[in-house]
Amino acid sequence: MDNLQKKTDIILIGAGIMSATMGSLLKELSPEWNIKVFEKLEKAGSESSNEWNNAGTGHAALCELNYTPEKPDGSVEISKAIKINEQFQLSRQFWSYLVNNKRISNPQDFIMSIPHMSLVQGSDNVNFLNKRFEALSLSPLFKGMEFSDNPEKLKEWIPLIMEGRTTSEPIAATKIDSGTDVNFGALTEMMFDHLKEQNVEINYKHSVKDIKRTSDGRWEVKVHDLENDKIEYHTANFVFIGGGGGSLPLLQKTGIPESKQVGGFPVSGLFLVCNNPEIVEQHHAKVYGKAKVGAPPMSVPHLDTRFIDNKKSLLFGPFAGFSPKFLKTGSNLDLLGSVKPSNVFTMLAAGAKELSLTKYLVQQVMLSNEKRVEELREFIPTAQLEDWDVVVAGQRVQVIKDTEAGGKGTLQFGTEIVTAEDGSIAALLGASPGASTAVHAMLEIFERCFPENLKEWEPKIKEMIPSYGVSLSENPELLQEIHVTTARALGLNEESESLGYTDAKATVLSK
Ligand SMILES: Cc1cc2nc3c(=O)[nH]c(=O)nc-3n(C[C@H](O)[C@H](O)[C@H](O)COP(=O)(O)OP(=O)(O)OC[C@H]3O[C@@H](n4cnc5c(N)ncnc54)[C@H](O)[C@@H]3O)c2cc1C
Numbered sequence: 001m002d003n004l005q006k007k008t009d010i011i012l013i014g015a016g017i018m019s020a021t022m023g024s025l026l027k028e029l030s031p032e033w034n035i036k037v038f039e040k041l042e043k044a045g046s047e048s049s050n051e052w053n054n055a056g057t058g059h060a061a062l063c064e065l066n067y068t069p070e071k072p073d074g075s076v077e078i079s080k081a082i083k084i085n086e087q088f089q090l091s092r093q094f095w096s097y098l099v100n101n102k103r104i105s106n107p108q109d110f111i112m113s114i115p116h117m118s119l120v121q122g123s124d125n126v127n128f129l130n131k132r133f134e135a136l137s138l139s140p141l142f143k144g145m146e147f148s149d150n151p152e153k154l155k156e157w158i159p160l161i162m163e164g165r166t167t168s169e170p171i172a173a174t175k176i177d178s179g180t181d182v183n184f185g186a187l188t189e190m191m192f193d194h195l196k197e198q199n200v201e202i203n204y205k206h207s208v209k210d211i212k213r214t215s216d217g218r219w220e221v222k223v224h225d226l227e228n229d230k231i232e233y234h235t236a237n238f239v240f241i242g243g244g245g246g247s248l249p250l251l252q253k254t255g256i257p258e259s260k261q262v263g264g265f266p267v268s269g270l271f272l273v274c275n276n277p278e279i280v281e282q283h284h285a286k287v288y289g290k291a292k293v294g295a296p297p298m299s300v301p302h303l304d305t306r307f308i309d310n311k312k313s314l315l316f317g318p319f320a321g322f323s324p325k326f327l328k329t330g331s332n333l334d335l336l337g338s339v340k341p342s343n344v345f346t347m348l349a350a351g352a353k354e355l356s357l358t359k360y361l362v363q364q365v366m367l368s369n370e371k372r373v374e375e376l377r378e379f380i381p382t383a384q385l386e387d388w389d390v391v392v393a394g395q396r397v398q399v400i401k402d403t404e405a406g407g408k409g410t411l412q413f414g415t416e417i418v419t420a421e422d423g424s425i426a427a428l429l430g431a432s433p434g435a436s437t438a439v440h441a442m443l444e445i446f447e448r449c450f451p452e453n454l455k456e457w458e459p460k461i462k463e464m465i466p467s468y469g470v471s472l473s474e475n476p477e478l479l480q481e482i483h484v485t486t487a488r489a490l491g492l493n494e495e496s497e498s499l500g501y502t503d504a505k506a507t508v509l510s511k
Contacts, residue, residue, distance in 0.1 A: 008034045008201075011221055011236040013208050013250060015039035016049040017184050018428050019242035020191035021438040022445070024098065027198050028464060029457045035200045036234060037192075038223050040207035040246075040329075045188030047327055048244045049435060051308045053394030055271075055318065058180030059436035060088035062142065063116035063288040066300055068132050076128070076135045082473050084433050085141045087440035089472055090465050093482060094439045095187070096489035097464040103194045110187040112307040113493035115285040116179025119161065119171070119379075125290060126172040133174050140476040145176040160282040161303070164381040177493060178483070179286060181307050184435040206232075211239060211254045211425070219254075219425055238449065241427035245326035245397040248338055251427040256420045260342040263350065263400035264429065265411060266326055266335060267296070267361065269393035271317035272376055276387040279380075280305075280314045287379065295360055296320065296398075296413065303379045316376050318393055322361045326397050343400075349409025350400040357411070396431040415441055423449035443468070 010026060012019040015037055023035055041047070048054055061067040061081035068081050095111070098104045120129045126149055136142035148154060149172035155162040157175055165171075196202055203223070209231075210222035219239045223232045241247045241254075248264040274280050288302040299320040306313045324335035331337075339347050351358075367375075369390060376383045399412040415437065416429040426445045443461070446454060461468045472479040487494045 014242040015044035038206040044192040045185040048394035051185040059433035087437040104190040264397040268321040268323040269318035274314035
């Protein structure tokens with residue numbers, strides 16, 4: 001085969017939301033660059049980005065309690081919540097740009113307004129939620145949030161959750177109407193459809209097997225054309241490893257020093273899906289609870305109204321579990337195969353450290369459906385087993401690495417970007433906050449890998465994403481403008497958007 005024909009500027013591995021975002025941004029910034037995509041499955045957005053494989057929460061830290069930890073002095077730390085909210089605003093702006101400029105259409109097919117709520121029980125937790133609410137209310141990013149510990153008010157907000165609740169324990173919730181449900185699978189497909197129109201070469205059923213440096217400093221990617229059972233070699237100046245759970249093994253193949261002492265631990269997930277339309281109709285919110293003691297942050301239980309294929313659904317979960325696969329469509333040998341001489345001590349240290357996580361996962365795997373519905377009854381006291389089915393969600397590969405704070409073999413729950421020192425290759429590992437902050441993650445890769453292009457790109461980035469490089473929490477006017485314009489572009493609930501952001505103070509509804 002003629003190698004010259006196979007040279008390209010950019011190779012994107014994987015057709016999930018991350019590669020879709022990278023490709024879409026690059027096509028706006030440097031339209032003349034040639035981009036090739038290799039995806040081992042038959043279509044885009046079929047792994048973690050698929051709507052049934054993730055929870056579809058537009059993570060903006062409106063309801064996720066793990067982003068606002070309680071400090072030893074009892075106050076609530078909100079810096080992570082501010083960061084994640086600002087990152088989500090970047091995604092909203094870029095998606096709005098894509099809609100306004102007809103790169104994608106029908107935003108209602110991928111994003112819908114839905115109130116985001118946090119719900120807790122017990123006086124300590126109610127106190128914590130109140131303090132969290134007070135702290136967040138000081139930031140314009142969370143304007144419009146309401147707090148209530150009044151059961152009558154809660155019955156209005158979440159009738160299904162309050163029905164049949166007999167406990168006399170204090171209960172409280174916060175609610176903010178500017179939350180969203182995002183169908184990342186549909187969005188990924190839309191972005192890839194547009195990329196195809198822009199002459200991006202998208203190769204489905206092509207599995208990347210190896211990545212090697214060439215003598216001229218480029219990268220050679222070995223690809224198995226699964227349909228024709230042929231091996232191809234493609235070279236590029238820049239490679240993005242956006243393989244989701246499959247990124248770690250590919251990163252290890254590059255041999256770059258940054259790929260050493262990094263491991264991955266797969267955590268699988270299950271959701272309960274309501275099959276009774278009458279029950280689905282009685283709930284309209286994403287309601288996040290508090291993680292159980294010893295449970296990892298990604299297993300925070302939540303009851304979610306979802307909009308999938310223009311149909312309202314109700315999901316509860318995720319229940320965590322263990323599977324050695326790095327992708328839902330992966331192999332049982334994935335975990336073992338990722339243990340290399342360079343990371344074996346990191347992996348062993350993590351194994352010794354994370355015994356409580358292992359115990360938790362084993363317990364979760366052993367749960368019967370009846371036991372799962374018992375957990376659901378903490379949210380819906382009247383829940384019946386026959387109204388709920390189980391669906392298997394995507395795999396999350398949590399990154400294990402050596403850190404200064406945590407020492408050898410520390411489990412990371414966030415998203416990790418790994419780049420070569422010369423910026424010629426980048427990989428995205430980890431899964432939280434995940435798809436919601438894809439635009440931020442890709443902009444960070446640009447800053448690390450394309451510093452020489454950034455100056456030229458900056459005006460276009462600012463046209464697409466007006467808050468790029470600006471702290472929205474410190475610029476309430478820009479925040480308000482962005483909220484109103486993105487709500488309009490994405491067809492989101494404008495009334496609640498403007499209400500939330502023009503109203504100077506958040507509302508407290510107490511007993
Ligand atoms: C249970 C669960 C709940 C979640 N909830 C949320 C949520 O509510 N909100 C949120 O924002 N995020 C959530 N996430 C995280 C989010 O789903 C991920 O961060 C995001 O989808 C990752 O996108 P990606 O493009 O990196 O990976 P993926 O969507 O998995 O795409 C990677 C692609 O690469 C392909 N690939 C892999 N290896 C190869 C190879 N060797 N050759 C060719 N192709 C390859 C795969 O087939 C796949 O199509 C959740 C994840 C899970 C598992």
